[in-house]
Amino acid sequence: MSASPAEPAPTSPATPATGPVSLCAREPRVAAERLVGEMVPPPRFDSVRFATYVPDPNQPSQTEAVTVLSAFAAGLGQDPGGKRRWFGRKPGTAAAPGGPRGVYLDGGYGVGKTHLLASLWHATPAAPEQKAFGTFVELTNLVGALGFQQTVRTLAGHRLLCIDEFELDDPGDTVLVSSLLSRLVEAGVALAATSNTLPGKLGEGRFAAADFMREIQGLSARFRPLRIDGEDYRHRGLPEAPAPLTTEQVTRAAHTTEAASLDDFPALLAHLATVHPSRYGALTEGLRVACFTDVGPVPDQSTALRLVVLADRLYDREIPVLASGLPFDRLFSDEMLNGGYRKKYFRAISRLTALARDAKGLRAE
Known part of the structure; x- marks a missing residue:
C-alpha cells in the first residue's frame, strides 16, 4: 500500500493574525469550467505511482492488480493503425462488440484502490486534458452542471475516465450513469472505477435494484472486474x-x-x-x-x-x-x-x- 502520510509540519505557537474559519x-x-478542470487526482494522490504501491505479500491479488493495470495503461496508447488498444490486445485488433471497455477495482476499504486508480491516470500516455479523474458524485454533478449532451461532448474526446467511489444509491443515478457511460464507450473512452461493491451487486441493499437490473447489468458489462483483497493499510x-x-x-x-x-x-x-x-x-x-x-x-x-x-x-x-x-x-x-x-x-x-x-x-x- 502507499506509505502513511507524513506528519504535518509543526505549527507556530504564535496566534494567527485571523481566527479560525467556520x-x-x-x-x-463552483463554476462548470472549474468542475471539468479539477477532474484530476486529488492532492493526496498527486504523486502516487504503481512503483509506490507496496503490495501485501500475503495478498497476491494486489500484485496482480498492479500488473493488469500497468498493461491497461500501456494499452491506452495509440497503435500505428490509429486504433486504441484495450488490455494490451494486439495492434489493429478491434475490441469485441459490447465487451468490457474498462477495469473495475473491487475490494474492501483501505486496500489501496484509489492509489491504484490514480496511478493508472498518471501512467496513461496522454496529456492531462485527455484524461479525467473524479468521484462518482462529482461525475453526476458535472452532468447536472453541464447537461447530459454537453457532458458527453466534453468527455468524449478523453482517452480515459477514472471514477472513484463508484456507487449507485438511487434509480436516477443508475439510469443516468448507464446512459452516460454507454455514450462514452461508443466514443472510444476507456473506463476505470473503484468501489466496495462488485459491479453486478451495485445498488443492492440501497433501493429496488431488481427493477433496474437491465441498467445495472449494462453497467457491469462495461468493466472487467479486478478483485483486490487485503486489510486496511x-x-x-x-x-x-x-x-x-x-x-x-x-x-x-x-x-x-x-x-x-x-x-x-x-x-x-x-x-x-x-x-x-x-x-x-x-x-x-x-x-x-x-x-x-x-x-x-x-x-x-x-x-x-x-x-x-x-x-x-x-x-x-x-x-x-x-x-x-x-x-x-x-x-x-x-x-x-x-x-x-x-x-x-x-x-x-x-x-x-x-x-x-x-x-x-x-x-x-
Missing part, C-alpha cells in the same frame, strides 16, 4: 486511534493554527444538508486542519452519507482532524453499520481515524 459560514459555488502496524480531545483543547488548537476551521459538529452536519456533496471539496479549500467540537452519533442515514463524502474530501486533501466528543468509531449506529451502506461507513471511520493521527503534531496542550 465551515458553516461557507456556501461554495491505514491501521496496519499503527498505534490505537488517538482519544478525543476536550473542547478546550480543540478550540485552543484552532485559534493557534494557521488556516484552521472550527465548527460545532451537530451544526456542521446540519450545514452539509445545504451544500451539494460535489462542493465539499470547495468547502474545505485552503484548510490546514479541521477542528470539530461535540462530536456525537449521526442522527440518520442521509446525514451519515453526507458525512462520508466530507470525510473523503478531507482525506484526499490531507486535512488533519482534531475533535472533541465521541471517538469516530461511534459515529454510526449498529443499524447503519449492518445495512446496505456499511462499507461506506467503515471507510469513513477508517479515514477519519487516520486524519486524527495526522493531527497529532497540531494539538495544543
Whole structure:
C-alpha cells in the first residue's frame, strides 16, 4: 500500500493574525469550467505511482492488480493503425462488440484502490486534458452542471475516465450513469472505477435494484472486474486511534493554527444538508486542519452519507482532524453499520481515524 502520510509540519505557537474559519459560514459555488478542470487526482494522490504501491505479500491479488493495470495503461496508447488498444490486445485488433471497455477495482476499504486508480491516470500516455479523474458524485454533478449532451461532448474526446467511489444509491443515478457511460464507450473512452461493491451487486441493499437490473447489468458489462483483497493499510502496524480531545483543547488548537476551521459538529452536519456533496471539496479549500467540537452519533442515514463524502474530501486533501466528543468509531449506529451502506461507513471511520493521527503534531496542550 502507499506509505502513511507524513506528519504535518509543526505549527507556530504564535496566534494567527485571523481566527479560525467556520465551515458553516461557507456556501461554495463552483463554476462548470472549474468542475471539468479539477477532474484530476486529488492532492493526496498527486504523486502516487504503481512503483509506490507496496503490495501485501500475503495478498497476491494486489500484485496482480498492479500488473493488469500497468498493461491497461500501456494499452491506452495509440497503435500505428490509429486504433486504441484495450488490455494490451494486439495492434489493429478491434475490441469485441459490447465487451468490457474498462477495469473495475473491487475490494474492501483501505486496500489501496484509489492509489491504484490514480496511478493508472498518471501512467496513461496522454496529456492531462485527455484524461479525467473524479468521484462518482462529482461525475453526476458535472452532468447536472453541464447537461447530459454537453457532458458527453466534453468527455468524449478523453482517452480515459477514472471514477472513484463508484456507487449507485438511487434509480436516477443508475439510469443516468448507464446512459452516460454507454455514450462514452461508443466514443472510444476507456473506463476505470473503484468501489466496495462488485459491479453486478451495485445498488443492492440501497433501493429496488431488481427493477433496474437491465441498467445495472449494462453497467457491469462495461468493466472487467479486478478483485483486490487485503486489510486496511491505514491501521496496519499503527498505534490505537488517538482519544478525543476536550473542547478546550480543540478550540485552543484552532485559534493557534494557521488556516484552521472550527465548527460545532451537530451544526456542521446540519450545514452539509445545504451544500451539494460535489462542493465539499470547495468547502474545505485552503484548510490546514479541521477542528470539530461535540462530536456525537449521526442522527440518520442521509446525514451519515453526507458525512462520508466530507470525510473523503478531507482525506484526499490531507486535512488533519482534531475533535472533541465521541471517538469516530461511534459515529454510526449498529443499524447503519449492518445495512446496505456499511462499507461506506467503515471507510469513513477508517479515514477519519487516520486524519486524527495526522493531527497529532497540531494539538495544543
